[in-house]
Each structure stands twice: as structure tokens, then as C-alpha cells.
Amino acid sequence: MKMIVKSYAKVNLHLAVGGIRDDGFHSLQSIFAKISLHDIIEIDADISKDLNISIKGLDACNLKGEDTISKAIRLWCEKARINLDVKVNIKKRIPSEAGLGGGSSNGASTLLTLNKMFTNYRLSFDQLKTIALDIGSDVPFFLYDTTFAYVEGRGEFVEPLDKKFDYSIELYKPKHGVSTKGAFYKLDQIKRREFIKKEELINIFNQGVNQWKTFFYNDFELVIESDVLSKLREENNCFTLMSGSGSTCYKVCNKNDKCSLKTPFSEKYKDKIDTFSCFF
Incomplete structure (x- = not known):
């Protein structure tokens, strides 16, 4: 079978x-x-x-x-x-x-x-x-x-x-990976923010990408430096974040936004970063 x-x-x-x-x-x-x-x-x-x-x-x-x-x-x-x-x-x-x-x-x-x-x-x-x-x-x-x-x-x-968004998402994966165990260890050494209330977090999610940019975050960014993420945030006004404990970073834009068509990395980065264009 x-x-x-x-x-x-x-x-x-x-x-x-x-x-x-x-x-x-x-x-x-x-x-x-x-x-x-x-x-x-x-x-x-x-x-x-x-x-x-x-x-x-x-x-x-x-x-x-x-x-x-x-x-x-x-x-x-x-x-x-x-x-x-x-x-x-x-x-x-x-x-x-x-x-x-x-x-x-x-x-x-x-x-x-x-x-x-x-x-x-x-x-x-x-x-x-x-x-x-x-x-x-x-x-x-x-x-x-x-x-x-x-x-x-x-x-x-x-x-x-139960929500649908007409967004484009582009992933940027550096050639190097990140040890999840090591990332958690580093995070345990610092004081972190309290959780947002569940109802409030879901309400932010339902409002879409403009609210995500203001309120959503990834705690692993406190202990993992990412040149990719820094570059993304310099180049456009999309919602940008690291996923999980890294090393992938991504941007989310409305499909008709100009930034959704813009690639922030020049040719010299093509051997260092894998790029994936996706959708939800």
C-alpha cells in the first residue's frame, strides 16, 4: 500500500x-x-x-x-x-x-x-x-x-x-544552522518579558500584519544575532521576524505592497543565503 x-x-x-x-x-x-x-x-x-x-x-x-x-x-x-x-x-x-x-x-x-x-x-x-x-x-x-x-x-x-490572509512571505535561510539546545541555554541566562494575555494575542493576530509589526516578537532574537534580520529591517517596512530558534528569518507583506517584490540582498549574498518565496 x-x-x-x-x-x-x-x-x-x-x-x-x-x-x-x-x-x-x-x-x-x-x-x-x-x-x-x-x-x-x-x-x-x-x-x-x-x-x-x-x-x-x-x-x-x-x-x-x-x-x-x-x-x-x-x-x-x-x-x-x-x-x-x-x-x-x-x-x-x-x-x-x-x-x-x-x-x-x-x-x-x-x-x-x-x-x-x-x-x-x-x-x-x-x-x-x-x-x-x-x-x-x-x-x-x-x-x-x-x-x-x-x-x-x-x-x-x-x-x-480560522483566518485567511492574502499575504506573501519570503524566507531567508543562512547556510549555517542554529542549535536549538544552545539557543534555549542562552535564553535561560537572561530575564524575559511576561506573556501577552491569550485573548489579546489572538486579537492582535486577527487584525493583520500592521498590528503584527507593532506587537509580535520572538524571544530568541534577544540572544541570537542575525545579520540577515538586521538587513531585512533596514531595507523594507514589512513584518520581519526570526522563526523558531533560527536561523531562518522572513518578511510578510501584502501582495500588492512594493516591498513584497523587493529582494534586499545583492548578488554577493547568493552563496550565503537560500531564499524561498511562499504563501500561507
């Missing part, structure tokens, strides 16, 4: 990081947004005597069996009480160590696909969400059929936001 699915990236329109919880994770408050940039995952799976997993196309930085796709397959099979022979071929377009949730999206897409393929062993949404959180804090968001969501806790609380 074979299925081919798209696994979409995300950006954080707002990201506030709180203290460390009793379970060792940081408390977060964020607005997530799925974007059109995606990986393509082909899954070929059949019931088997033993569990076998073969994956082609993942980045070399992933240790065998420790990637989110392998984890999703193992955990889903354990919960469904079934063994599968699974062959996965993934065409990666979402860069790694970018703050775009590529690995998290891959894990969630795998869970949803297995659930569709093996209907006699289908898990409930709550079961999928529990597995997703075991894979990673951003994974639950990607289970939801929504473009935007308010997210808090360590990522376990997801409230879909």
Missing part, C-alpha cells in the same frame, strides 16, 4: 519563551502558521511479521532511527499493536536547523498517513496527539488541518485560528 503526501513547513509569527517547567521543558506561547514550502513523503507500507523501516532522502545529520519519521512509525505501530514493513522516500525541500519545523512536520505527516492507510488499526486523534508530543513539542500542531493556531504549554495546547 502506497501514499504520497506533502509535509508543510511553519513559521512562528510570535514566540515567547517562559521558564523551565517541572517536566524539564520550557513553557511557550506562540502563533504558528503553516506555509506553502513543503517536503514530499512517499510511504509504502504493508503488514509484516516484524517491524522494518527503510528511509531514503533524509539529511546526513540524522542518526539512523532517530529521525522523526522513524520515531513516528515505531510509536504508531506500538500503539496500534501491529508490525509493518515500511519504505519511505522523502524529497526534502524544507532546510534543517532552520526554525521551520521540517522534522516535526515529517513526523506528524507520517502519523496521519499510517492512520489513513490502515483503517482497521486507526488511532484516535487524542492518541495521535500523545504520540506526537513524544516525538517533539512542535509535532502536535501539524496534526491539525489548520493554517494558523495559537500554541502554548510545551506545544500540547493547540487552538486553531
Whole structure:
């Protein structure tokens, strides 16, 4: 049995990081947004005597069996009480160590696909969400059929936001990545802002990009220097932010704004920065 699915990236329109919880994770408050940039995952799976997993196309930085796709397959099979022979071929377009949730999206897409393929062993949404959180804090968001969501806790609380915006979004990914663990460590050394009230944050989101420019922020910008972000803010008046813990920065504009057509980086940067034009 074979299925081919798209696994979409995300950006954080707002990201506030709180203290460390009793379970060792940081408390977060964020607005997530799925974007059109995606990986393509082909899954070929059949019931088997033993569990076998073969994956082609993942980045070399992933240790065998420790990637989110392998984890999703193992955990889903354990919960469904079934063994599968699974062959996965993934065409990666979402860069790694970018703050775009590529690995998290891959894990969630795998869970949803297995659930569709093996209907006699289908898990409930709550079961999928529990597995997703075991894979990673951003994974639950990607289970939801929504473009935007308010997210808090360590990522376990997801409230879909029913809103549409006719915006263009351009991503700028430096060739270097950022260690998420290192970024959290640096953030723990400084005092940060209190969370905005949930209702207020959602109200700001609903008002659109002009309000985002005034009120939305990413706490990781306090500890991660980004020449890319500085350049973006010099060159245009769009909403600009770092996504996740970096290293990707982005700008959001109304599609008819002149700045949406303007590329702020000259030819000399083309070997240092990957650019992706997307939409929500």
C-alpha cells in the first residue's frame, strides 16, 4: 500500500519563551502558521511479521532511527499493536536547523498517513496527539488541518485560528544552522518579558500584519544575532521576524505592497543565503 503526501513547513509569527517547567521543558506561547514550502513523503507500507523501516532522502545529520519519521512509525505501530514493513522516500525541500519545523512536520505527516492507510488499526486523534508530543513539542500542531493556531504549554495546547490572509512571505535561510539546545541555554541566562494575555494575542493576530509589526516578537532574537534580520529591517517596512530558534528569518507583506517584490540582498549574498518565496 502506497501514499504520497506533502509535509508543510511553519513559521512562528510570535514566540515567547517562559521558564523551565517541572517536566524539564520550557513553557511557550506562540502563533504558528503553516506555509506553502513543503517536503514530499512517499510511504509504502504493508503488514509484516516484524517491524522494518527503510528511509531514503533524509539529511546526513540524522542518526539512523532517530529521525522523526522513524520515531513516528515505531510509536504508531506500538500503539496500534501491529508490525509493518515500511519504505519511505522523502524529497526534502524544507532546510534543517532552520526554525521551520521540517522534522516535526515529517513526523506528524507520517502519523496521519499510517492512520489513513490502515483503517482497521486507526488511532484516535487524542492518541495521535500523545504520540506526537513524544516525538517533539512542535509535532502536535501539524496534526491539525489548520493554517494558523495559537500554541502554548510545551506545544500540547493547540487552538486553531480560522483566518485567511492574502499575504506573501519570503524566507531567508543562512547556510549555517542554529542549535536549538544552545539557543534555549542562552535564553535561560537572561530575564524575559511576561506573556501577552491569550485573548489579546489572538486579537492582535486577527487584525493583520500592521498590528503584527507593532506587537509580535520572538524571544530568541534577544540572544541570537542575525545579520540577515538586521538587513531585512533596514531595507523594507514589512513584518520581519526570526522563526523558531533560527536561523531562518522572513518578511510578510501584502501582495500588492512594493516591498513584497523587493529582494534586499545583492548578488554577493547568493552563496550565503537560500531564499524561498511562499504563501500561507
